Amino acid sequence: xxxxxxxxxxxxxxxxxxxxxxxxxxxxDFLDEPLCEVVEFEGIVGQSSALRRVLQMVETVANGxxxxxxxxETGTGKELIARAIHNRSxxxxxxxxxxxxxxxxxxxxxxxxxxxxxxxxxxxxxxxxGRIELADQGSLFLDEIxxxxxxxxxxxxxxxxxxxxxxxxxxxxxxxxVRVVAATHRDLEEMILEKQFRSDLYYRLNVVPIxxxxxxxxxxxxxxxxxxxxxxxxxxMNKTIDIIPCQTMNALMQYDWPGNIRELENVIxxxxxxxxxxxxHIPGRDLHSRITAGHDSEKLGTLADVEREHIRAILxxxxxxxxxxxxxxxxxxxxxxxxxxxxxxxxxVRPWS
Numbered sequence: 001x002x003x004x005x006x007x008x009x010x011x012x013x014x015x016x017x018x019x020x021x022x023x024x025x026x027x028x029d030f031l032d033e034p035l036c037e038v039v040e041f042e043g044i045v046g047q048s049s050a051l052r053r054v055l056q057m058v059e060t061v062a063n064g065x066x067x068x069x070x071x072x073e074t075g076t077g078k079e080l081i082a083r084a085i086h087n088r089s090x091x092x093x094x095x096x097x098x099x100x101x102x103x104x105x106x107x108x109x110x111x112x113x114x115x116x117x118x119x120x121x122x123x124x125x126x127x128x129x130g131r132i133e134l135a136d137q138g139s140l141f142l143d144e145i146x147x148x149x150x151x152x153x154x155x156x157x158x159x160x161x162x163x164x165x166x167x168x169x170x171x172x173x174x175x176x177x178v179r180v181v182a183a184t185h186r187d188l189e190e191m192i193l194e195k196q197f198r199s200d201l202y203y204r205l206n207v208v209p210i211x212x213x214x215x216x217x218x219x220x221x222x223x224x225x226x227x228x229x230x231x232x233x234x235x236x237m238n239k240t241i242d243i244i245p246c247q248t249m250n251a252l253m254q255y256d257w258p259g260n261i262r263e264l265e266n267v268i269x270x271x272x273x274x275x276x277x278x279x280x281h282i283p284g285r286d287l288h289s290r291i292t293a294g295h296d297s298e299k300l301g302t303l304a305d306v307e308r309e310h311i312r313a314i315l316x317x318x319x320x321x322x323x324x325x326x327x328x329x330x331x332x333x334x335x336x337x338x339x340x341x342x343x344x345x346x347x348x349v350r351p352w353s
Contacts (some may be wrong), residue, residue, distance in 0.1 A: 042084035044077065045228045046221035050213040054081065057210050062088035067160060069145075069205045070183035072212030074334045075262030078183040079143060081212060085181055086139040094138030099131045102144035102337045110152055111168050120169025132165060136176045145205065146186035146197065147337070153198045160204040180205075185338070215257040215264065222253050222264070229265050230280060233272035241272055243279040251282070258307045262333030308346040311339075320350050 044055065061068055062085050070078045079098065086096045104112050111120075115130030131140060142148075148156065159165050164175050182205050191197035215222070226249065234241045257263055267282065275281040311332065318328045322336055329339045342348075 042080060042087055044080055044084065045224050046218060047224065048213075048218040048221045050218045051221060054210060054212055055084075057208075058084050058088060061085065061208050061210075063090060064208075065179050067179070067205055067207045068181045069207070069209045070181065070212060071209055072183075072185060073214045073258075073260055074185045074338050075260030076212045076214055077261050078212055079141065081210065082139075082141040082143075082181040082183060086141075086179075089139070089179070091138050091179060095135055096139050096141065097131050097135035098141040098143060100143045100335075102147040103335060106149045106152075109149065110155070113152070114155065114165050114167055116168035117170045120167075124169070127167075130167065132159065132176055132178060133174065135178045137178070139179045139181060142180060142182045144184060144186075144338075145182040146184040146188055146191060150196070150198070153201045157198065157201045157204060160201075215260045219253055223249060225261065225264060226252060226268060229268040230272060233269045237272060239272060239275070240278050241275060241280050245279065248280060248282055258310050259333035264333075266331070266333045307342070308348060311342060311346065311348055315348070315350075 044051070058081060068082075068085060070081055072078055082098070083096060086092060099113060101109060111124075111128060111130065113130050113132060115128050115133055116124050118124060118127050155165060159176075159178075160180060163177065164173050166173055188197050188202050188206075192199045192202060215225075226244065230241050230244065233239075252264070252267075259266075268280075271280055271282040274283060311328070314328045314331050315322075318326065318331060321327045322329055322339055324330065327336075329336045332339060334342075
């Protein structure tokens with residue numbers, strides 16, 4: 001099947017374009033069928049050339065067994081791409097197993113990945129099968145691979161080279177047939193120079209690299225994504241949202257979205273919750289902060305400056321509460337450990353109260 005025959009890029013001719021010549025608001029009713037076509041490719045929404053290049057790579061590499069490394073900022077949809085690779089491959093009828101290396105404490109990550117035998121450590125009262133064994137004959141998605149501890153990296157390297165491993169506390173070698181798809185938002189080459197990541201593991205992971213563009217580089221996809229998220233949220237909440245004002249859409253398109261698609265989805269979900277009528281309403285504070293961020297980005301000079309100021313604004317707005325449903329991490333559409341990492345890298349320190 002060629003890329004051009006896939007329905008995910010068959011956008012209906014009536015897809016709306018926003019500009020000065022358009023009416024003040026848009027109606028979603030007639031877009032039901034086009035949106036169904038857009039999301040048919042494994043839930044991935046968009047028609048930009050940047051996204052098309054990524055999906056072309058997915059089609060190219062899916063049927064092989066080579067390790068794939070997905071590179072991109074937090075919230076760009078790396079898990080969706082990994083799942084698409086699995087679902088378009090010969091392993092599609094087997095298990096797709098995922099593991100976020102940043103979400104599990106380093107002391108438990110080895111057991112979670114490789115499994116353990118009974119008595120391997122204090123508290124190991126039963127045998128446990130790790131994610132690698134669960135993914136045998138299927139695909140293993142290792143998200144945030146840059147967060148895997150140095151002491152575990154040789155074991156992962158052995159898995160990639162020899163397709164074998166031992167459970168924690170065992171001397172019995174197990175062989176597996178598993179395809180590894182890894183992902184990271186970190187600069188692994190820089191980590192190698194800082195002695196935080198093994199170069200030989202990097203070369204094993206980087207067989208087929210796929211760079212996933214941030215949302216600011218595919219801004220033409222924002223209207224489609226907004227429509228898609230509005231419909232999803234409205235259905236979950238049993239609400240009717242028919243109109244998206246052009247002013248609202250323009251504000252959303254002017255913003256750089258450092259949290260990418262995840263941040264956009266969170267903003268739309270909150271807007272659907274707060275909208276009192278069938279017209280999508282985004283609180284004025286949210287709209288103002290996003291318009292200001294979009295306009296100020298040129299003055300700030302660098303992307304790091306924009307990201308730093310945005311994170312600081314969210315932290316101030318949440319009174320430096322980072323976790324929880326109303327915390328800064330949730331507002332940014334990232335997990336707490338990623339927020340801590342970004343704060344450290346950008347030099348953001350909590351002021352004395």
